[in-house]
Amino acid sequence: MSSEKEVVLVVDDEPLNLEILTEHLEEAGYEVAQAKDGVQAWAQLEATPRKFSAVLLDRMMPNLDGMGVLALIKANSELDILPVILQTAKAAKSEILEGLEAGAYYYLTKPFDKATMLAIVKTAITDFNNHVGLQLEVSQAMQTMSLLTQGEFSFRTLEEGRLIANYLAKIDPAADKVVVGLSELLINAVEHGNLGITYQEKTDLINEGEWQNEIDRRLALPENVDKSATLRFESSNNELSFLIKDQGPGFDWENYLEISPDRIFDNHGRGIAMARVKSFDYLEYRDGGREVLAKMHLNTGES
Numbered sequence: 001m002s003s004e005k006e007v008v009l010v011v012d013d014e015p016l017n018l019e020i021l022t023e024h025l026e027e028a029g030y031e032v033a034q035a036k037d038g039v040q041a042w043a044q045l046e047a048t049p050r051k052f053s054a055v056l057l058d059r060m061m062p063n064l065d066g067m068g069v070l071a072l073i074k075a076n077s078e079l080d081i082l083p084v085i086l087q088t089a090k091a092a093k094s095e096i097l098e099g100l101e102a103g104a105y106y107y108l109t110k111p112f113d114k115a116t117m118l119a120i121v122k123t124a125i126t127d128f129n130n131h132v133g134l135q136l137e138v139s140q141a142m143q144t145m146s147l148l149t150q151g152e153f154s155f156r157t158l159e160e161g162r163l164i165a166n167y168l169a170k171i172d173p174a175a176d177k178v179v180v181g182l183s184e185l186l187i188n189a190v191e192h193g194n195l196g197i198t199y200q201e202k203t204d205l206i207n208e209g210e211w212q213n214e215i216d217r218r219l220a221l222p223e224n225v226d227k228s229a230t231l232r233f234e235s236s237n238n239e240l241s242f243l244i245k246d247q248g249p250g251f252d253w254e255n256y257l258e259i260s261p262d263r264i265f266d267n268h269g270r271g272i273a274m275a276r277v278k279s280f281d282y283l284e285y286r287d288g289g290r291e292v293l294a295k296m297h298l299n300t301g302e303s
């Protein structure tokens with residue numbers, strides 16, 4: 001995105017909460033827009049859908065509550081990938097699950113810690129910018145790419161994985177949906193697969209601002225220099241399939257097919273679940289997590 005400040009829409013019916021959140025976010029370098037209820041929030045979002053990089057949304061409000069605003073956001077094609085951080089005074093698992101199912105993949109409970117709040121906002125905006133950037137790149141050369149029927153790629157780095165995701169997503173008219181999920185699966189094959197970065201290690205590295213540096217360090221280690229991951233794809237008249245393999249020890253993939261309420265406050269860990277829900281019609285891990293098959297139905301334009 002541009003060098004302009006990221007804009008965060010803060011929605012809360014409590015003036016003190018609005019003031020505190022705005023102060024913290026502005027100190028961290030964000031531009032803040034405010035709304036005192038869901039009606040005001042939706043008016044701003046609908047009027048300028050491309051303005052915002054994240055929404056920090058109170059759940060309980062008069063007129064139109066947070067869940068109502070969230071539903072409107074996810075139903076709008078110009079806003080559906082905008083990250084929503086749902087804040088609430090209640091941390092009941094049932095309410096968190098309700099928010100997750102509605103598309104709120106980031107959660108913050110009151111009273112909140114400043115550092116935790118800023119970390120969640122940073123993660124949400126980073127994810128958003130990555131997705132927007134990929135979608136913009138995917139808009140080119142789709143007609144030529146639609147002629148490809150099969151192929152195989154080998155990749156070592158995160159950047160190579162993103163380039164492959166961008167390239168292959170152009171095969172389908174719904175490429176903006178494919179590229180996000182495919183990119184997440186390829187990144188997972190490198191960082192957690194070949195490089196062996198654990199979930200907790202990534203959490204700590206992101207908090208310390210050292211995640212990319214550690215990726216680069218491990219890529220240069222003698223034991224990793226010759227490691228690569230592969231992606232094989234096939235395209236038929238009505239289906240696109242991706243088979244991704246890495247050389248890692250595998251992982252406990254069952255825990256990541258859905259976003260668990262127990263991990264909702266973490267600064268990462270949503271990629272596989274988002275790929276399964278938003279990008280693909282079928283996703284299956286094999287060989288202890290060293291292999292994943294993802295499929296989506298192609299949009300042939302037929303009724």
